[in-house]
Amino acid sequence: MVARLVGLKLALLRNGLRRSPWQVVALVLALLWGLGVVVLLGAGLVALRFAGADVARPVVVGVGALALLGWALVPLVAFGVDETLDPARFATFGVPRRRLVPGLLLAGVIGVPGAVTLLLALTTAVTWGTSVPAVLVALVAALLATLTCVAASRATTTAAAGLLRSRRTRDVLLVVAGLLLVGTGPGINVLLARAGDLAALAGAVVDVVAWTPLGYPWAAGADAAQGRWGTALLRLLLAAATLALLLLGWGAALGVAGGGPTGGSGRSSAAPAGGGRRLADRLVARLPAVPAVAVAHRCLVYWRRDPRYLVSTASVLVVPLLLVVIPLAQGADVGAWLLAAGPAVAFLTGWSLHDDVASDHSAFALHVSAGVRGRDDRAGRALAAGCWQLPVVVVLAVVPAALGGRWALLPAVLGLSLALYGAGLGVSSVSSALAPYPTAPPGGNPFQTPRGAAAATVVAQLVTTLVTAVVALPTAAAAVAALLGVTWAGWLALPLGAATGALAVRTGIVQGGRVLDRRAPEVLAAVSRS
Amino acid sequence: MSAGAPALALRGLTKRFGDKTAVDALDLDVPVGSFYGVVGPNGAGKTTTLSMATGLLRPDGGAAFVLGEDLWRDPDAGKRRLGVLPDGVRLFDRLTGTELVRYAGLLRGMPRDVVEQRTAELLDALGLADAGGTLVVDYSAGMTKKVALACALVHAPRLLVLDEPFEAVDPVSGATIRAILQDYVAGGGTVVLSSHVMDLVQRLCDHVAVISAGRVLAAGTLEQVRAGSSLEERFVDLVGGGRDVAGRLAWLRDSSA
Numbered sequence: 001m002v003a004r005l006v007g008l009k010l011a012l013l014r015n016g017l018r019r020s021p022w023q024v025v026a027l028v029l030a031l032l033w034g035l036g037v038v039v040l041l042g043a044g045l046v047a048l049r050f051a052g053a054d055v056a057r058p059v060v061v062g063v064g065a066l067a068l069l070g071w072a073l074v075p076l077v078a079f080g081v082d083e084t085l086d087p088a089r090f091a092t093f094g095v096p097r098r099r100l101v102p103g104l105l106l107a108g109v110i111g112v113p114g115a116v117t118l119l120l121a122l123t124t125a126v127t128w129g130t131s132v133p134a135v136l137v138a139l140v141a142a143l144l145a146t147l148t149c150v151a152a153s154r155a156t157t158t159a160a161a162g163l164l165r166s167r168r169t170r171d172v173l174l175v176v177a178g179l180l181l182v183g184t185g186p187g188i189n190v191l192l193a194r195a196g197d198l199a200a201l202a203g204a205v206v207d208v209v210a211w212t213p214l215g216y217p218w219a220a221g222a223d224a225a226q227g228r229w230g231t232a233l234l235r236l237l238l239a240a241a242t243l244a245l246l247l248l249g250w251g252a253a254l255g256v257a258g259g260g261p262t263g264g265s266g267r268s269s270a271a272p273a274g275g276g277r278r279l280a281d282r283l284v285a286r287l288p289a290v291p292a293v294a295v296a297h298r299c300l301v302y303w304r305r306d307p308r309y310l311v312s313t314a315s316v317l318v319v320p321l322l323l324v325v326i327p328l329a330q331g332a333d334v335g336a337w338l339l340a341a342g343p344a345v346a347f348l349t350g351w352s353l354h355d356d357v358a359s360d361h362s363a364f365a366l367h368v369s370a371g372v373r374g375r376d377d378r379a380g381r382a383l384a385a386g387c388w389q390l391p392v393v394v395v396l397a398v399v400p401a402a403l404g405g406r407w408a409l410l411p412a413v414l415g416l417s418l419a420l421y422g423a424g425l426g427v428s429s430v431s432s433a434l435a436p437y438p439t440a441p442p443g444g445n446p447f448q449t450p451r452g453a454a455a456a457t458v459v460a461q462l463v464t465t466l467v468t469a470v471v472a473l474p475t476a477a478a479a480v481a482a483l484l485g486v487t488w489a490g491w492l493a494l495p496l497g498a499a500t501g502a503l504a505v506r507t508g509i510v511q512g513g514r515v516l517d518r519r520a521p522e523v524l525a526a527v528s529r530s
Numbered sequence: 531m532s533a534g535a536p537a538l539a540l541r542g543l544t545k546r547f548g549d550k551t552a553v554d555a556l557d558l559d560v561p562v563g564s565f566y567g568v569v570g571p572n573g574a575g576k577t578t579t580l581s582m583a584t585g586l587l588r589p590d591g592g593a594a595f596v597l598g599e600d601l602w603r604d605p606d607a608g609k610r611r612l613g614v615l616p617d618g619v620r621l622f623d624r625l626t627g628t629e630l631v632r633y634a635g636l637l638r639g640m641p642r643d644v645v646e647q648r649t650a651e652l653l654d655a656l657g658l659a660d661a662g663g664t665l666v667v668d669y670s671a672g673m674t675k676k677v678a679l680a681c682a683l684v685h686a687p688r689l690l691v692l693d694e695p696f697e698a699v700d701p702v703s704g705a706t707i708r709a710i711l712q713d714y715v716a717g718g719g720t721v722v723l724s725s726h727v728m729d730l731v732q733r734l735c736d737h738v739a740v741i742s743a744g745r746v747l748a749a750g751t752l753e754q755v756r757a758g759s760s761l762e763e764r765f766v767d768l769v770g771g772g773r774d775v776a777g778r779l780a781w782l783r784d785s786s787a
Contacts, residue, residue: 289645294636298622298629305624305665363620366681368586370637371609521588528619 001095005103009110030112038119045123056127057222058206064124064145064218065209067117072152101251108150118146121217128221137232138221144239145217151246159253210235213242283387291372295380299356300387308359312352319344320396339409342397342417343479347468349389350424354464356381357432362528367520374516378429378509385425386505393417412482412490415497419475422501423468426508431464433515436526475500535598537562537689537720538583542592545578545744552578554744555592560689560722560737562597565715567735567752568724569761571769575744576724577617580693583722584614596689610638613687615678617694617724623667627658627677630666634681645684652680657706671698679707683714690714692723696730708734728762742769 017023048056090100109118121142129135210219216239223232287293303309320341357364367377397417401410437460469476475497482490516523538560545553553575560566570576581587583594585601585608594601596608622630628649635645653659656676661669666677675695682690690711696704711721711734725731731738732752738761739749747768748755756764 289636289640289642291637291639294633298625298633301629302622302624360622361620362618363622365586365614365616365619366622366634367637369584369609369612369614369616370634370685371585371606372637521586524586 001099002103002106005100005107006110009107013110027112034112034116037116038123041120042123045120045127049127049129053222053226054203057219057226058202060124060127060222061206061210061215061218062202064121065212065214068145068149068152068214071113071117071149072156075153075157100254101247104154105147105151105247108154109146114146114150117149118142121145124218124221128225130225133229134221134224137224137236140236141217141220141239144236144243148213148217148239148243148246151243151250155246155250155253158250213238216242290376291370292376292379292383295367295372295377296383296387299381299384302359303384303388306359316345316349316352316392319348336404338400338403339406339413339483341400342393342413343420345396346393346417346421347424349385349393350421351428351464351468352389353381353385353425354428354432354460355437356385356428357436357523358527360527362524364524364527368524373513374433374518374520375509375513377516378433378512382425382429382505382509390421393421408487409482409490411494412479415490415493415495416472416475416479417497418494419472419497419500419504420468422504423471425501426504426506426512427464427468427471429505429508429512430515431460431467431512433512433519433523435460435463436523471504472497472500535562535595536560537564537597538566538691538722539595539598540579540583540592541595543579543582543589543594544591545575545582545587546590552744553582553589556741556744556746558739558746558749560720562720563715563718564720564737565711565735566720566722566737566739567731568722568739568741569726569728569731569765570724570741572726574741576741577693578744579741580691580722580724581616584612584616584691585609586614586616610685611688613682613685613690615675615682615690615692615695617697621666621674621678621681623669623674624665626663626665627653627669627673627680628662630677631680631684635684638685640685648684648686649680652683653677655706655710656680657703672700672703675699676703676707679710683710688719690719690721692721694725695723696725696727728760728765732756732761740765740768 017027045060048059108114122139124142125135125138128138206215209215210222216235220232220235220239223229223235287296303313320338323337323341323344360367394414394417397414398410401407401413475493478489478493478496482488482493536559538558540556540558543553543556544551556575556579558579568576568580578587582589582592583596583601585594585605589602593603594608596612599607599611601608601612622633625633631649631652632645635648636642650659653662656679658673658676658680661673666674669677675698679692679695682692692711695707695711699707711723715721723731723735736752737750738752738755740747740755748764752761755761759767
């Protein structure tokens with residue numbers, strides 16, 4: 001069974017490469033990246049051998065624990081897990097779960113992240129290899145560490161997907177997971193900043209971490225290198241137990257989540273009608289009944305009913321929080337940092353439209369068969385987003401300036417925010433018609449990325465980000481001048497930003513609409529693929 | 531619309547996926563006012579053909595005319611008179627049934643009061659009035675088909691193209707859909723539907739086309755195509771591949787596992 005599942009994964013990988021040259025490009029890029037990481041960090045691990053256990057131990061245990069944490073948590077908020085071997089697809093074969101789990105685990109190591117983790121973990125044998133038994137301990141610990149990483153990522157995403165199948169809990173959990181992840185880094189920062197001696201503290205923290213599931217496998221090698229054999233063996237046993245527990249948990253979660261390939265909760269839920277109508281809805285309902293307004297109204301409903309939209313809303317609101325937490329952690333002045341909230345949120349939200357059509361998935365066929373003009377489609381989506389995003393951006397630009405009494409900087413900050421927001425909306429209005437790529441399908445596991453979408457996604461996101469930045473560049477120059485003390489430049493940035501934003505949105509809607517009119521069937525085919 | 535033009539005319543429609551030709555220079559004429567059934571085995575190219583005939587999938591070659599208008603040269607004119615129920619396509623299922631049908635109408639630029647009235651009447655006729663406030667994602671398969679049909683009907687099209695409208699629909703809902711379609715044809719509309727169920731096509735349609743491997747094997751009135759025998763016998767004759775399985779797979783009969 002194990003060999004068969006690993007073979008299946010390899011076969012699927014091979015067939016995927018045969019299907020599209022982009023997948024080959026993606027794999028080559030990923031391999032190059034992986035190679036770079038392995039060489040860089042691997043060299044570091046070899047160097048640590050000569051640095052002494054006092055230095056090597058905190059570094060290896062600390063970084064290793066963070067890597068494991070990353071495996072467990074990152075797929076929950078970004079990238080997702082590779083869905084090639086989705087356990088739900090085995091639902092009809094009547095294979096007992098416990099026979100499926102080891103094979104899925106090994107198949108999970110196949111791939112660039114798995115290979116990088118495995119190679120680096122094995123390299124720790126060089127770091128700790130003072131004697132033959134120490135090398136053996138380090139190798140066993142490396143294997144345990146790698147498998148634990150993969151098992152952790154599967155267990156968390158499977159468990160979360162199982163819980164998230166009921167729509168109500170979905171958004172709440174997502175937001176909590178996102179906040180936890182985002183909060184971890186700054187949280188550690190706060191701890192570090194409040195303590196005096198950094199190295200001593202790191203050592204102390206690592207000593208604690210080494211006795212947690214995150215640290216067992218990474219610390220075992222260090223113990224062996226320092227001749228503490230009893231401790232090393234104990235940690236190996238604990239690491240093995242952790243892996244076993246994770247696999248048990250994963251198997252159990254599979255039972256919950258593996259019920260069916262689609263996300264129907266089986267529960268009937270009436271939509272929040274009448275009473276729950278929002279202000280934005282009421283405003284839109286007063287606008288004339290043209291297709292663009294209909295699209296906007298529909299998008300507004302999605303912004304609050306679809307967990308995928310809720311996630312992106314939540315991630316936007318995390319930014320101002322970060323801007324409070326980071327300076328607090330560094331002991332810097334919060335006020336100055338907060339000034340970045342408006343422009344940062346403007347940049348992120350304006351850009352969020354770039355996968356709006358992809359989120360429709362094949363439901364976009366309704367727009368195509370109704371012959372909706374591209375301009376109306378673009379305008380509707382931009383209108384819905386602007387309805388709630390523009391006020392948020394303006395508030396986030398004005399309030400920090402008001403709090404810090406930095407009224408002189410307000411025109412610059414507000415102008416830059418408007419330019420970035422408009423540029424983002426405009427650019428993504430064109431890019432989502434020009435280079436659509438599949439995202440997580442509606443009702444599917446929001447943590448899974450469609451196969452083969454990763455490379456196109458990264459390229460599209462990179463290009464749209466760049467173009468957005470270029471469009472906002474003149475305003476940014478004026479705004480920066482104002483921040484550096486040329487106060488009158490702020491009064492240049494405000495009208496310039498407002499004009500840039502408005503023009504970018506207009507151009508984006510017209511040009512994006514033209515592209516969509518020409519390519520609607522192709523866009524439909526591209527977003528229906530997942 | 532040029533007088534006397536067929537409701538739907540396909541000329542040399544071709545679609546290739548990689549090196550596989552899914553639809554191969556396919557010609558078909560659907561007369562105005564007909565109830566036209568398109569039948570074919572799995573993978574015959576029915577969905578691909580209907581997608582190209584409705585503007586959802588760009589053909590590699592050929593043309594599709596809706597009531598005389600070239601759909602791929604001037605999509606707007608054709609799409610205005612065309613109602614589509616695609617198969618295997620998602621709906622905006624985070625909307626309620628009422629919201630979804632209303633959305634389909636407003637997308638077509640219809641006045642709001644007309645949309646509201648027709649939405650209510652359609653949901654009522656399809657037996658979905660009570661489910662109007664429920665999210666479409668929580669609908670059963672049959673209810674989903676019915677609400678999709680309502681979306682295809684809301685702008686009162688002259689040609690209705692339905693891909694597998696009876697799939698996963700229970701007999702009661704099926705009867706409702708049949709009655710609505712028959713009424714629509716009686717009023718001068720044209721229906722093209724694809725189906726696997728020969729019996730249903732034989733009872734419902736007055737014209738039929740048999741498609742296999744991306745080509746039309748036979749097309750015309752029901753009587754012409756079935757030529758005296760039942761549609762199902764004729765279909766198996768035309769498509770071939772009906773195997774005599776009696777006596778084979780003996781292990782299946784005395785299976786004890």
